[in-house]
Amino acid sequence: DAMVIQNPRYQVTQFGKPVTLSCSQTLNHNVMYWYQQKSSQAPKLLFHYYDKDFNNEADTPDNFQSRRPNTSFCFLDIRSPGLGDAAMYLCATKGWADTQYFGPGTRLTVL
């Protein structure tokens, strides 16, 4: 059974048109992460939540925002997508020991 679910799997948006990606987890864990991964690059952490405590990475652009209305759900909002924001967006939660479980990702295309 899927532990981290992301919707949609593929998202196409226009330059500058706001877009929201969603993530849910069935593990009921208090930590959730959002990563951006571009082709042939390592996943790059954008921000993470510990419960409702939001932790933004220093180099995450202001264009990226997040909401976590409850333990299960987390959203990534891109306020004005640019061509450089086209990437795979991965949501994750904490697994056993220090591991992380990733969702299948949302592949974002910006036209």
Add this chain to the structure above:
Amino acid sequence: RKEVEQDPGPFNVPEGATVAFNCTYSNSASQSFFWYRQDCRKEPKLLMSVYSSGNEDGRFTAQLNRASQYISLLIRDSKLSDSATYLCVAYPTRAGSYQLTFGKGTKLSVIP
């Protein structure tokens, strides 16, 4: 210096070959280490943890050398299904954080 460095490859090996990947990490405070596997256009999935004593899971053997800050993954008897990108991962990114540090990955192609 990058925090986790890997040879990007690609490594092209015939079926049945043995292949080894290496990784170095710069943060001596890192406590836990992992290899993740990522198939093309899919999410990273945990392959195995890495322990100082070395650990084996079937055809896969992982080793950690804390003194040299060096991690390795050995795959024996390569299968076509082993073709993927292998990500070396260290935890935590810094003391008190919950973050993983990923290398860029080493791409493996196993050829019939």
